Amino acid sequence: MTTLLVKNIHTLVTMDATRREIRSGAIFVRDNVIEQVGTSQEISQTADEVLDLQGRYIVLPGLVNTHHHFCQTLTRVIPKSQNCDLFNWLINLYPIWANLTAEAIYISAQMAAAELILSGCTTASDHLYIYPNDCTLDDEIRGIQDIGIRFHASRGSMSVGESLGGLPPDSLVEKEPDILKDSQRLIEQYHDNSRHAMLRITLAPCSPFSVSQDLMRESAAMARSYQGVRLHTHLAENKADVTYSLENFGMIPGDYAESVGWLGEDVWHAHCVQLSDESILKFGKTGTGVAHCPCSNMRLASGIAPLRKMLDNKVPVGLGVDGSASNDAGNLLQEARTAFLLARVGSCDASIMTAREILEVATIGGAKVLGRDDIGYLAPGMSADFIAINIDRPQFAGAHHDLVAALIFCQVNSVDYSFINGKKVVDRGRLTTVELETLVEKTNRIAHQLVA
């Protein structure tokens, strides 16, 4: 057993039930679990490791990323796809992704996770739906286990190619029995439903325009036959996506999801930019979650997701940076700021959302969307996932009137410390688990090969 004491925290943002913000705060951790949260005066015992933050850091729960495609880190700003909407963007990228290899999956997962961790993320979900050459989800899992972020790995899939009216080329889709067989293998090999689990498996047929309704139903049935295996997909991303649903299924996206059994507390959908008011009500009533990805939605000109309306109707919402080919960053603190600003400009209402509300979406909201009751806020019994940010950095200069709001208002975009499952993964702004310079070099080498 090892213990950790983090003390003299300028402001400890707990995000607990009463949203306590503790001045001169402290956290005591035993192994991977928080044992005490309070003031430095209240928590005075010593520990195996003591981190004295000398009143110069703000500490908050690690942020949760609910939607990503790690492998897209290799295909950012591809010239042909820079100025396209969703479908054309995909059509230009599929042939490049067809060259992915196991090594590319491993390295891009680490690169994406590194970027997320440095921007405050301690739990990430990824959606890998393309398996050309020797690629498997195992490659991504290995990469993530080596870097040490809490991980929800989604076994994505595509089964309806161009010849059947889908969007992806036939060469990139898999046979449905193979998808289901591999899904079952991955659940049985990796899924950990225990409290504080570092790895869980999700089943995630890609989108209405790349899988069949059968596969949606079969995947849901399989996921629900295991404890804690969740369901994830893309839905109502833009107007063309809605048109596709109407033309191919005779239903709007929300009704399509309902018709294949994809509403419920164990389901979350990415984007939902064009979700109808009625569907929002259904999502709220059934506890169906949404991954809100504002940068990607802006980049692909998909529209502005009705974030306020979703929250007001009790839809669980978390943030997602989405794949790095449509963001093209993977910075979760930035994503929170963008979500906050976009909600305001989309409604022409500066009071529509506060900085603290978007921090809730980024922490508690993300935890809810991923079905976790052990992360998202700081309290005894919770997983030891938290981040610390120095308040002397330039972005906070002149902003000490409200440092918590300044996290969002003032474009703070990196952390100085990150603890994940009790382990120090960022130390004074540097990753401790991988050599970042080497990782960047490898990423660039593979990205070049992939496109060449």
Ligand code: ZN
């Ligand atoms: Zn996506």
